[in-house]
Amino acid sequence: MMASTAPAAGLADPVLDSQHVYRAILSAFAQPGRISQVDRLETAPPPLAPATAAAGLTLFDLATPVWIAPDIITDAAAGFFSFHTGCPMTDDPGTAAFAIISGMDGASLARDFSAGTPEYPDRSATLIVQVAALTEGHGRRLTGPGIESEHRLDVTGVSPAFWDLVGANHARFPLGLDFILVAGGRLACLPRTTKVES
Amino acid sequence: MSPQSESGSAFDSAYNFAFLDEQTKRMIRRAILKAVAIPGYQVPFASREMPMPYGWGTGGIQVTASIIGPDDVLKVIDQGSDDTTNAISIRKFFVRTTGVETTESTADASLIQTRHRIPEKDLRADQILVFQVPIPEPLRFLEPRETETRRMHALEDYGLMHVKLYEDIAHHGHIATTYAYPVKVAGRYVMDPSPTPKFDNPKMDRMAALQLFGAGREKRIYAVPPHTEVKSLDFDDYPFELPEWQDVCAFCGAEDTFLDEVILDDRGKRMFVCSDTDHCSERRAAGHAGPALFDGEAAD
Numbered sequence: 001m002m003a004s005t006a007p008a009a010g011l012a013d014p015v016l017d018s019q020h021v022y023r024a025i026l027s028a029f030a031q032p033g034r035i036s037q038v039d040r041l042e043t044a045p046p047p048l049a050p051a052t053a054a055a056g057l058t059l060f061d062l063a064t065p066v067w068i069a070p071d072i073i074t075d076a077a078a079g080f081f082s083f084h085t086g087c088p089m090t091d092d093p094g095t096a097a098f099a100i101i102s103g104m105d106g107a108s109l110a111r112d113f114s115a116g117t118p119e120y121p122d123r124s125a126t127l128i129v130q131v132a133a134l135t136e137g138h139g140r141r142l143t144g145p146g147i148e149s150e151h152r153l154d155v156t157g158v159s160p161a162f163w164d165l166v167g168a169n170h171a172r173f174p175l176g177l178d179f180i181l182v183a184g185g186r187l188a189c190l191p192r193t194t195k196v197e198s
Numbered sequence: 199m200s201p202q203s204e205s206g207s208a209f210d211s212a213y214n215f216a217f218l219d220e221q222t223k224r225m226i227r228r229a230i231l232k233a234v235a236i237p238g239y240q241v242p243f244a245s246r247e248m249p250m251p252y253g254w255g256t257g258g259i260q261v262t263a264s265i266i267g268p269d270d271v272l273k274v275i276d277q278g279s280d281d282t283t284n285a286i287s288i289r290k291f292f293v294r295t296t297g298v299e300t301t302e303s304t305a306d307a308s309l310i311q312t313r314h315r316i317p318e319k320d321l322r323a324d325q326i327l328v329f330q331v332p333i334p335e336p337l338r339f340l341e342p343r344e345t346e347t348r349r350m351h352a353l354e355d356y357g358l359m360h361v362k363l364y365e366d367i368a369h370h371g372h373i374a375t376t377y378a379y380p381v382k383v384a385g386r387y388v389m390d391p392s393p394t395p396k397f398d399n400p401k402m403d404r405m406a407a408l409q410l411f412g413a414g415r416e417k418r419i420y421a422v423p424p425h426t427e428v429k430s431l432d433f434d435d436y437p438f439e440l441p442e443w444q445d446v447c448a449f450c451g452a453e454d455t456f457l458d459e460v461i462l463d464d465r466g467k468r469m470f471v472c473s474d475t476d477h478c479s480e481r482r483a484a485g486h487a488g489p490a491l492f493d494g495e496a497a498d
Contacts, residue, residue: 015215019267022227026265029234030408030423031323059231061224097228118352122232122241145237145384146423148406174386178235191235193384193423 007083008045008076010057017041018058025055025180028189033142033153035134035188045076049130051182052100053080056128060087060098067096069108072130096125103131103158103181109165113177121174124192132157134183144170144194153188155181166196209297216263217295222246226264226419230410233421238383239351240334245417255288255313256414258330262311265326265410266292271299273307278315278456278473285313302476314377316398318455318477321407323424329392331413334420336380336390356388359431367436376441382429383422391428397441397456402428445470448490450481 011017017040024036044053060066066087068077077100078089090096093111101108109129116124139154140163169176169192176192190196209215216223222244229243248256266272272292276285280302288311289300301307304317311328321327337347340358350356359380366374379396383389391402392411402409402422409422422428430438446453448460448469455477457470469490472478 015220016268018220019215019223019265023265023267026227026230026234026408029231059224059228061221063225064228119348120242121236121239122229124232126231145426146234148404148425174236174239176235178231193235193237 005076007080008043008053010080010084011040011054014057017054021054021058025058025187025189028180028187029178029191030146031151032144032146032190032194033136033151033188035136035186038185038187041185045074045080047072047074047102047130048077048080048100049182050185051187052128052130054185055180055182055187056081056087056098056100057084059126060085062086062088064088064097065090065095067091067093067099067111069099069101069105071105071108072100072102093125098126098128100128100130103129103155103162106159106161109159109162115169115172115175115177118175121176124175124177126178126180128180128182129158129162131155131181131183134181134186134188136188141197142190142194143197146191146193157183163196163198166190166194170195210294213295215268215296216266216292217249218246218260218263222260223264226260229419230261230264230421233410233419234408234423236387237422237426238381238387238389238420240413240418240420243417243419245414248414250287250291252415253332254284255311255330257412257416257419258311258313258328258414259288259291259412260414261410261412261419262292262309262328263295265328266296266298266309268296268298270296270309271301271307273301273304273310273476274312275310275315275317275474275476276313277458278317279475281475303480304474304476314393314395315456315473316394316401318472318474320401321405323406325407327405327407327409329394329409329411331390331392331411331418332415333378334390334392334411334413334416334418336378336388351387354386356382356431359388360433363431363433363436367433372439373432373436379438380431382431384426385429388431389420389422389428395441395456396430396438399428399430399438400440404428443470446488447472447478447481448488450478450486451488452478452481452486 028036038051041054113125135154142151179190274285274289276282432438
């Protein structure tokens with residue numbers, strides 16, 4: 001998995017930029033369906049979206065095995081995260097702390113990711129799902145912790161299997177996966193607590 | 199040499215920004231995300247040794263250090279007060295290691311670290327409240343074994359906690375727990391709200407701000423997302439009740455705040471003042487006055 005060329009540039013200021021990106025992610029986790037702008041990375045090695053790359057540089061390290069779906073993984077993408085964060089790349093989705101998947105890739109979304117255990121529900125995977133577009137104000141109805149009454153989020157570029165997964169995942173609470181949806185430089189989160197209705 | 203942070207303020211370059219190394223921050227940041235995703239559940243984390251002893255808020259400090267940025271405005275309170283030893287030393291720690299702007303005003307702060315109080319003023323969605331927690335496990339005094347309490351949380355087996363509250367009623371005629379009063383978060387996990395007075399429990403319920411809890415010695419982080427139900431445990435025939443005072447704040451006359459008792463002499467003279475010093479001075483600035491000020495004027 002050697003990159004043939006030098007890895008793409010990471011965050012210009014690894015300390016302050018990752019703090020900035022983290023607050024955007026934290027805010028998105030705390031307010032499911034709200035879109036955060038992640039603007040500290042202009043470009044990313046395709047097919048990674050800039051917000052995917054920025055989130056990875058912020059959250060991945062030696063302690064987090066990362067699984068990248070077969071239709072997204074390239075030497076450049078894997079090399080980018082390996083070089084900048086030192087994260088181990090895994091072939092086994094069940095051991096991954098983070099996974100990067102295209103929203104259209106129903107087969108990869110259905111892989112057997114760790115949902116934690118009843119004693120340790122936090123030992124679960126976080127899925128970074130790349131989609132075509134995120135729009136607030138209309139679309140699916142979100143309710144749950146972090147949402148005052150209800151919130152509307154429209155997601156384009158995901159297969160119906162994704163919504164089945166989100167529904168089944170919510171039903172397993174407190175076990176479950178947490179989702180970071182990424183479109184370009186924007187992201188929105190669906191933690192396991194969020195109930196999604198069409 | 200002091201490097202400039204983005205907001206232009208200087209910090210001590212002998213340390214990384216916000217003291218912690220980046221690997222530690224990432225570990226804590228990931229733990230916070232899982233804590234937010236599982237409201238009220240205690241996420242274990244690899245708590246670090248901090249340059250102050252356990253009991254001084256090392257858990258809250260590690261949470262704050264992992265999320266704080268140069269644009270934040272920090273407020274630190276200890277029992278509601280901005281100017282007690284613990285609050286001052288933590289504020290100085292962050293000024294030295296981040297250079298951020300600090301404030302005593304609740305409304306002006308983006309990040310509030312607290313020991314044992316929630317500000318009287320309603321918090322907003324763009325604010326984060328970080329609690330310092332000594333003992334995060336609400337069941338710990340009922341069951342000392344971590345393996346057992348963890349299983350009890352997994353099975354949602356909280357009968358023991360209700361027995362404890364029932365025994366309060368049997369002994370005292372009412373639920374005698376006045377601080378660290380257990381709550382159920384989002385209908386699932388029973389959580390210790392840290393030793394805040396039970397007076398503050400209703401403020402946690404559906405608060406617009408994100409609430410993060412850090413326990414340094416016990417190595418746990420937990421969270422309550424915004425607008426999340428936080429219900430104080432009680433019984434149908436013994437509902438949760440707020441404490442009531444006969445007195446008002448001696449300085450600002452407030453009737454609806456949490457009051458501290460101040461002993462004035464050795465003959466039993468005492469007065470009650472707002473525990474939230476910012477709220478009290480804001481009220482006085484707005485023209486409210488309590489009995490101590492009236493007495494003072496009369497004596498002049």
